[in-house]
Amino acid sequence: MLKVILSVLFLAVITTAIGYQQLQATINSPLKVTENTQFEVKHGTGFNKLCQQWQANNWVEGCWRYQVIAKLDPTLTDLKAGLYELTADSVINNVKKINQGQQINFSFTIIEGQNLREVLSAIKKADNLQNDLKSDELSTQILGNNKHLEGWLFPDTYHYHNNDTASSVLKRAAQKMQQTLDDAWQQRAAELPYKTAYEALIMASIIEKETGLASERPLIASAFVNRLNTNMRLQTDPTVIYGLGADFDGDIKYKDLRDYTPYNTYRINGLPPTPIAMPSKAAILAAVNPPQSEYVYFVSKGDGSHQFSTTLKQHNAAVKTYILNKKN
Incomplete structure (x- = not known):
């Protein structure tokens, strides 16, 4: 009887060890991309669909092992829409990047001394930025009033994510200019x-x-x-x-x-x-x-x-x- 018990315990230990090794191998298995790759996660994408998309691109061999890990760590299934840079890091770390919303950052710079016409021309050409600007309503759209927009955009570099709007970037520039001007005026x-x-x-x-x-x-x-x-x-x-x-x-x-x-x-x-x-x-x-x-x-x-x-x-x-x- 003792031999049977010992055999069962031995098999349990072996099985657990093998399972742990497989789990660790899955956790550490790399995403099979040959170079850093931009990938868009659309709204409503779940963990299973994401894995299926990666499998279709031959970036993972199968999904069931990752689905098991997601069962053990449900936070991995909370995916945030956006444009991400996938790397040859582990599959799980790439998923965590999406889980944490670590989207690709783009930037737009307003240069000191640029006039409004130059700023608008540049922002219309900015990468991955939606041009929602209304030429006949710019001041109201950005400042919320009828002031002339010239001069109200603070020269700086502004970071944004894929499909953010041009107006959202310019609103931040206007808010920074207003705050800078207010602070300076108080010390005049x-x-x-x-x-x-x-x-x-x-x-x-x-x-x-x-x-x-x-x-x-x-x-x-x-x-x-x-x-x-x-x-x-x-x-x-x-x-x-x-x-x-x-x-x-x-x-x-x-x-x-x-x-x-x-x-x-x-x-x-x-x-x-x-x-x-x-x-x-x-x-x-x-x-x-x-x-x-x-x-x-x-x-x-x-x-x-x-x-x-x-x-x-x-x-x-x-x-x-x-x-x-x-x-x-």
């Missing part, structure tokens, strides 16, 4: 020539477009603020170019400076009606906290930097040095 300096945070945003966009050297943003801001505080016109080419829109051919002409548009700061007093680009945080901070200076003029040196001047005489001399002499 005294005696600024702006009545509202929106006017500071307009100024920041001009600073962004005028600045070739990031370190000069504060001085550019100081010169513009000094102009407004002394009732001088801004007289800045980027606003003129923005006002020309599609008519700008890459070469600003004297005629362009004389023709009236709401953005021609050679013809209008104060700020233009809207921003002209998407300003960076640095440009916004420069607009609301410019350093104290007596500069009211600046001219490009041709290398991205500027020569700043306090008097018209100094400015004319700088123009002669850096602009006129180069044309001769």
Whole structure:
């Protein structure tokens, strides 16, 4: 009798050991993909259907062993729809990736100084992003109001998943810009020539477009603020170019400076009606906290930097040095 009992126990141990080895082999068996592969899990896909799809692609030999594991660990059956990158890692680890919603991340970048037209053109070409933008309702769609959308999209890189919408990405950019502007406005300096945070945003966009050297943003801001505080016109080419829109051919002409548009700061007093680009945080901070200076003029040196001047005489001399002499 004792021999029988020992034999049964021995067989049980052997069977358990074999079963454990098979279980471990199944858990560790790789998904048979030759390279990293994108795979879309559609809404409503269950564990069995997923395994059958992989079997049809010859990525797994059969499903019953994985179905047993799923019975032992029911969390594996909670699959999340999306686009995933499958690897030659184990089948179970690939399933866990889907179970945890570790979708492929795509990205879209709004560059400092881009205008709205450029941002919209770029986002329409973004990979794996649904274009749900309504050209006649953009401000309402993204901002929830009738403000002009120009200037309201914070320059940054935004990550998204397959089939997310363009509007959802731009809404995040708008929310980040609103928060950045609000925070900066609360820390603004005294005696600024702006009545509202929106006017500071307009100024920041001009600073962004005028600045070739990031370190000069504060001085550019100081010169513009000094102009407004002394009732001088801004007289800045980027606003003129923005006002020309599609008519700008890459070469600003004297005629362009004389023709009236709401953005021609050679013809209008104060700020233009809207921003002209998407300003960076640095440009916004420069607009609301410019350093104290007596500069009211600046001219490009041709290398991205500027020569700043306090008097018209100094400015004319700088123009002669850096602009006129180069044309001769």
